[in-house]
Amino acid sequence: MSRIKRRNFIATLATGVFGLGAAGRLQAEQAVSNSGQRESSSPRIKKYNPLGKTGLKVSDVSFGAISLFETNVLRYAYDCGINYFDTAEGYLRMKGETYVGQGLKGVRDKVIITTKHPQGTPQKADKASLIKRVEDSLKRLQSDYIDIAMVHGLGDLAALLKNEEIMSGYDQLKKDGKIRFTGFSTHNAKLTLKQALDSDFPQVILFIYNHMEGKEVEPLVKAVREKGIGTVAMKIFAGGKQGNLKGMISKEISYPQAAIRWVMSNPDVDTCIPTISSYSHVEEYIAASGKPLDRAALAMISRYQQQAQNLYCRVSCTECLSACPNSVAVNDVLRYTMYFEDYGMQKEALAYYADMEPLQKPLGCASCPGYCETACPYGLKVKSRLLHSHDILTA
Amino acid sequence: MSKAARCGIALSVVVFAAFSFLLSGQSDLSLDEIFARNVQASGVRERLSQVQNISFKMGGTRCFASANGELRLVSGKDPVITEVILVKGANVRRNSLNAITEISGPQKVLYQTMAQLYAGLFSLSKFEGRLKLQGLKAYGPEKLCHLLMNSDGVEVGFFLRTDDFLLKRLVFKGLTPDGDKYEVNYDFAPFEETEGLRIPLSWFSSQVGTRGTLAEVTEVKTNQPLPEDLFDRLEVNVGTTEASAGELKGNVLDLNSSPFGLTVSTNWTKADIEKAGLRTGDKLTLLVEGAETELVFYASENEIPPREELAKGARLLMPMPRGGDNYVIQFYGVDPGQTASKLKPLAAIQIKKK
Numbered sequence: 157m158s159r160i161k162r163r164n165f166i167a168t169l170a171t172g173v174f175g176l177g178a179a180g181r182l183q184a185e186q187a188v189s190n191s192g193q194r195e196s197s198s199p200r201i202k203k204y205n206p207l208g209k210t211g212l213k214v215s216d217v218s219f220g221a222i223s224l225f226e227t228n229v230l231r232y233a234y235d236c237g238i239n240y241f242d243t244a245e246g247y248l249r250m251k252g253e254t255y256v257g258q259g260l261k262g263v264r265d266k267v268i269i270t271t272k273h274p275q276g277t278p279q280k281a282d283k284a285s286l287i288k289r290v291e292d293s294l295k296r297l298q299s300d301y302i303d304i305a306m307v308h309g310l311g312d313l314a315a316l317l318k319n320e321e322i323m324s325g326y327d328q329l330k331k332d333g334k335i336r337f338t339g340f341s342t343h344n345a346k347l348t349l350k351q352a353l354d355s356d357f358p359q360v361i362l363f364i365y366n367h368m369e370g371k372e373v374e375p376l377v378k379a380v381r382e383k384g385i386g387t388v389a390m391k392i393f394a395g396g397k398q399g400n401l402k403g404m405i406s407k408e409i410s411y412p413q414a415a416i417r418w419v420m421s422n423p424d425v426d427t428c429i430p431t432i433s434s435y436s437h438v439e440e441y442i443a444a445s446g447k448p449l450d451r452a453a454l455a456m457i458s459r460y461q462q463q464a465q466n467l468y469c470r471v472s473c474t475e476c477l478s479a480c481p482n483s484v485a486v487n488d489v490l491r492y493t494m495y496f497e498d499y500g501m502q503k504e505a506l507a508y509y510a511d512m513e514p515l516q517k518p519l520g521c522a523s524c525p526g527y528c529e530t531a532c533p534y535g536l537k538v539k540s541r542l543l544h545s546h547d548i549l550t551a
Numbered sequence: 552m553s554k555a556a557r558c559g560i561a562l563s564v565v566v567f568a569a570f571s572f573l574l575s576g577q578s579d580l581s582l583d584e585i586f587a588r589n590v591q592a593s594g595v596r597e598r599l600s601q602v603q604n605i606s607f608k609m610g611g612t613r614c615f616a617s618a619n620g621e622l623r624l625v626s627g628k629d630p631v632i633t634e635v636i637l638v639k640g641a642n643v644r645r646n647s648l649n650a651i652t653e654i655s656g657p658q659k660v661l662y663q664t665m666a667q668l669y670a671g672l673f674s675l676s677k678f679e680g681r682l683k684l685q686g687l688k689a690y691g692p693e694k695l696c697h698l699l700m701n702s703d704g705v706e707v708g709f710f711l712r713t714d715d716f717l718l719k720r721l722v723f724k725g726l727t728p729d730g731d732k733y734e735v736n737y738d739f740a741p742f743e744e745t746e747g748l749r750i751p752l753s754w755f756s757s758q759v760g761t762r763g764t765l766a767e768v769t770e771v772k773t774n775q776p777l778p779e780d781l782f783d784r785l786e787v788n789v790g791t792t793e794a795s796a797g798e799l800k801g802n803v804l805d806l807n808s809s810p811f812g813l814t815v816s817t818n819w820t821k822a823d824i825e826k827a828g829l830r831t832g833d834k835l836t837l838l839v840e841g842a843e844t845e846l847v848f849y850a851s852e853n854e855i856p857p858r859e860e861l862a863k864g865a866r867l868l869m870p871m872p873r874g875g876d877n878y879v880i881q882f883y884g885v886d887p888g889q890t891a892s893k894l895k896p897l898a899a900i901q902i903k904k905k
Contacts, residue, residue, distance in 0.1 A: 225740075229690075230691075231693075235689070235692075398760055399758075399760075404760050405759060406731050406732065407730065410732070411760050412760060433762070433763060434736060434757055434763060435720065437763075499762060500762055500763070500765070544872075
């Protein structure tokens with residue numbers, strides 16, 4: 157009896173004693189295996205990078221778990237070599253962490269899990285609340301610890317550092333072994349990455365980085381990486397508008413693969429977290445692992461840039477924010493519209509928008525001359541987009 | 552050796568022999584056996600002979616499938632039908648706003664396969680004799696049984712769960728007419744009992760390179776009394792259009808209101824606009840059951856002025872935003888009042904150039 161057959165037989169015998177249902181499954185698998193057909197192979201992660209100075213090594217292509225169809229996709233990704241998984245307290249209407257916990261059960265000690273908690277309205281920003289929320293996350297994740305606990309969507313690190321309650325909460329959680337490293341995610345990298353250079357709080361940072369708005373933050377990314385902070389790129393598909401553009405898949409490469417290669421060609425980026433929803437996403441994105449930014453990838457990137465030039469709001473640009481006399485959160489509103497229109501996350505987008513302060517919404521924009529539009533360096537029709545955004549996000 | 556030890560060994564031998572016997576009967580599942588298990592697990596052996604047709608809704612699309620493998624996909628807000636896709640025999644045709652096209656290439660194979668899948672009530676029963684066993688494919692701890700069908704140069708992979716032999720994945724791989732990669736994946740949710748059937752009530756579909764969408768199935772019905780010619784009828788229900796110099800007659804297709812105004816989708820297409828000879832900036836009168844409203848025409852989205860330049864209460868006739876085939880009437884920030892009260896799907900509308 158071959159080793160594999162013997163092992164399968166022992167498994168079958170054992171399950172036969174403990175449960176006939178499970179035995180039936182193993183028999184079926186065995187029976188199909190015995191039919192003389194070989195098992196199809198899966199793609200593998202080709203490259204792992206150190207995550208700053210954390211001592212962790214992460215797959216170059218990692219897992220963004222903001223939109224999942226089923227939890228086994230997480231486990232498939234793990235089996236293909238992905239070892240870094242990003243979720244958040246609020247993802248999938250508070251169920252995201254639960255799905256991650258279910259999907260990675262049994263391999264928890266072999267993976268790195270990041271989760272994120274916003275600090276500020278409408279959440280209570282005190283020590284006890286933070287500890288309670290992290291403990292609730294641990295229950296949902298079915299884990300005793302979080303590898304990297306991030307402040308979600310941080311706009312200003314200086315303000316966070318002044319909040320002694322929150323800082324003390326994170327210190328306590330570290331002391332108690334409930335979190336290993338701290339950091340933040342940000343849509344305002346130009347400010348927060350600069351601030352991170354003077355703080356020990358961020359050990360890993362998650363920021364927007366893609367071929368449409370990456371160049372501006374590259375010096376800061378390099379600086380924080382040199383300081384030893386782990387760097388994780390998000391929004392790597394630059395709006396994910398490829399479904400509505402032409403020529404986004406060729407024989408050699410798909411647009412997402414080209415976008416991943418572009419991001420990971422920067423040696424200062426440790427990993428990236430494309431949103432993975434299905435088995436096909438796992439296979440498509442992992443195929444880009446360890447691959448160079450070659451001519452085919454660059455041609456694909458160029459096609460996307462040409463077509464999306466005036467469609468994509470560079471969320472980290474923020475030129476419009478200082479131009480708006482009414483403090484409308486222009487980039488956030490347009491980001492939620494992107495979730496709604498391009499990511500297929502309508503319910504989440506509506507919820508995010510509903511949570512915004514009324515003052516941040518474009519309620520008075522119809523009668524404004526449109527300072528944001530004048531300020532936009534990319535020529536986007538910002539004002540009409542804002543009005544359209546309010547239309548669809550309140551529908 | 553003690554008596555207890557001897558009993559233990561004897562018991563182990565009995566257990567070993569019993570499971571060896573069980574396994575011997577299962578050692579080699581053939582394609583036929585896998586196929587039979589799928590049909591059995593789907594619970595369709597008897598139901599197939601009883602179900603003449605199945606219909607269900609997926610978002611804004613209603614699907615009708617006959618037991619013979621004919622398929623009709625209908626889009627539009629009732630009673631309006633803006634698009635029909637029909638699969639019948641070797642033909643797959645699409646009528647979108649009265650523009651009829653023949654669907655070819657891998658897209659055609661996809662529609663034909665889905666027609667057969669629905670006809671077999673999500674079992675493999677309609678693919679008998681066309682599948683080859685490829686072995687197992689592991690997705691994490693889950694191993695799926697991989698069957699392959701080749702149809703007009705497109706590889707169609709069926710992946711079955713190994714615990715219940717029900718369909719879990721469907722993958723289409725081929726090349727587009729331009730020679731580019733074509734790959735579409737369907738991931739099915741576990742099958743559920745509904746209307747006496749056992750079918751998946753949601754699935755995630757994605758084309759390689761895109762994010763994909765979740766389809767949720769509702770209003771499942773079987774054996775509906777359907778018109779005999781349902782799978783022959785390609786016509787849409789978008790009213791009729793008449794175009795002459797400076798004048799257009801047509802119908803409302805859809806209405807959507809928001810805090811910023813009202814969008815009225817019409818059945819006028821670019822061809823109608825060209826026949827009427829409309830140019831950007833033309834001032835028009837909209838007539839709805841005797842009520843009149845002033846409009847300004849814009850031939851393309853790019854020509855529409857920034858919103859701050861549009862006076863409050865601006866009314867435009869413009870192309871459907873985001874690349875649709877038809878034109879819309881847009882009422883900005885104003886109560887369209889008397890005109891709106893007369894607007895409903897298929898209501899007759901008319902414009903005249905001033």
